[in-house]
Amino acid sequence: MIRIILVLAYLLLAPFLGALLDGLDRIISARMQRRRGPSLFQPFYDLGKLFSKELITVNNVQLLLNMSYLVILMIAGAMLFAGADLLMVLFILSTADMFLIMAASSDSSPYANMGASREMLQMMAYEPLTLLVAVGFYLTTGSFHVGDIINAPVSAVVFMPGLLVGFMFTAAIKFRKSPFDLSTSHHAHQEMVKGLTTEMSGMTLAIMNIAEYYEKILLFGIFCLFFVNSTWWSWVAAIVVCGVIFFMETLWDNVSARVKWKTLLYSCWVVTLVAGGVNILILMLDK
Amino acid sequence: MNKVSKSPWLLHYDASSCNGCDIEVLDCLTPKYDIERFGIINTGDPFQADILLITGGINSQTERVVRQLYSQMPEPKVVVAVGICACTGGVFKECYNIKGGIDTVIPVDVYVPGCAARPESIIDGVVRALKVLDAKQAALKDSGR
Numbered sequence: 001m002i003r004i005i006l007v008l009a010y011l012l013l014a015p016f017l018g019a020l021l022d023g024l025d026r027i028i029s030a031r032m033q034r035r036r037g038p039s040l041f042q043p044f045y046d047l048g049k050l051f052s053k054e055l056i057t058v059n060n061v062q063l064l065l066n067m068s069y070l071v072i073l074m075i076a077g078a079m080l081f082a083g084a085d086l087l088m089v090l091f092i093l094s095t096a097d098m099f100l101i102m103a104a105s106s107d108s109s110p111y112a113n114m115g116a117s118r119e120m121l122q123m124m125a126y127e128p129l130t131l132l133v134a135v136g137f138y139l140t141t142g143s144f145h146v147g148d149i150i151n152a153p154v155s156a157v158v159f160m161p162g163l164l165v166g167f168m169f170t171a172a173i174k175f176r177k178s179p180f181d182l183s184t185s186h187h188a189h190q191e192m193v194k195g196l197t198t199e200m201s202g203m204t205l206a207i208m209n210i211a212e213y214y215e216k217i218l219l220f221g222i223f224c225l226f227f228v229n230s231t232w233w234s235w236v237a238a239i240v241v242c243g244v245i246f247f248m249e250t251l252w253d254n255v256s257a258r259v260k261w262k263t264l265l266y267s268c269w270v271v272t273l274v275a276g277g278v279n280i281l282i283l284m285l286d287k
Numbered sequence: 288m289n290k291v292s293k294s295p296w297l298l299h300y301d302a303s304s305c306n307g308c309d310i311e312v313l314d315c316l317t318p319k320y321d322i323e324r325f326g327i328i329n330t331g332d333p334f335q336a337d338i339l340l341i342t343g344g345i346n347s348q349t350e351r352v353v354r355q356l357y358s359q360m361p362e363p364k365v366v367v368a369v370g371i372c373a374c375t376g377g378v379f380k381e382c383y384n385i386k387g388g389i390d391t392v393i394p395v396d397v398y399v400p401g402c403a404a405r406p407e408s409i410i411d412g413v414v415r416a417l418k419v420l421d422a423k424q425a426a427l428k429d430s431g432r
Contacts, residue, residue, distance in 0.1 A: 052424065
């Protein structure tokens, strides 16, 4: 019963929570730059506006592909909150991203195509570590099932701190934060217009934004897995730590410049190998 | 909540400006003026923009670019001409390659004169453009689109 409530809560509340976090992120960023910043509800105004704008369709598949991106992300998130197989969640997450890449490649804009190829590159950068995280959970708790992981007697982070650090590092790619914000751009980064989203407008863009909010909450869900154990207070701790991680990602976004694709790939793989690989090695020898 | 003026995204194009007005436009983004507090984002993408902000007069090279940018923006949209060159052609009006102000090519909704236009007057112009934007949105809704 509690699983059904969690899944429903995710499906209904995740876009609202994601949008609020986005609004908060914009306010925090503005305060870091000594600006006042927009209202907390700005992402809702943006979505409302995007839905009310005239729909310019560049081709007849882009909207469908964006919808697929949203729906598949919702499935991945629902599976995580239902306590299903973590490995499956991560695979479905990558499938969702493939739809976004197809949506961007479907139009003729060179900027969108460049964004799509960079998005693939980003997948190459974060995918190894995401898989290692799943393996780490298996080695720590003996199961890939989220339901088993959260019922472990000790929090997984005790055994896999390296993987947590690595996941925080690569999460900047997923959250589309500088220095790894290569495939699309927000605020003043405009070296290739809007990258992936260049030819998306109105409703198409709004759907993509909603999907990103779902993804954001999904990722925070995975962060929670590191901390949650069978005690009730571990849930509180997990949410507090997620808040800290959220703040750190925003801080990192504001203090770093965007890197080149080679730096992205090498740095992510080095972190994967050092933080993730060593952690896995120790786990394999120890358990 | 659906009001487009709550989240106006801005596209800035330099038609032939001396960069004086362009720098003042970018000034508006700095912490001192901070136009993001109105929800304004300086986007580089006409597909996602609501306000087209143009500096400089139209010359024979930028004419088709301005037409294309304008045609790529989804309705409702407004155009703000920033600086005296964008309004009328300014001191370059009589030049052989200058067609004149922005309104010789596309309809302009708000004129912001000045050489260079001050950040305060640019913000004033944009805020006035927001009212036009809302009126256009209401008109679109009435015509059933």
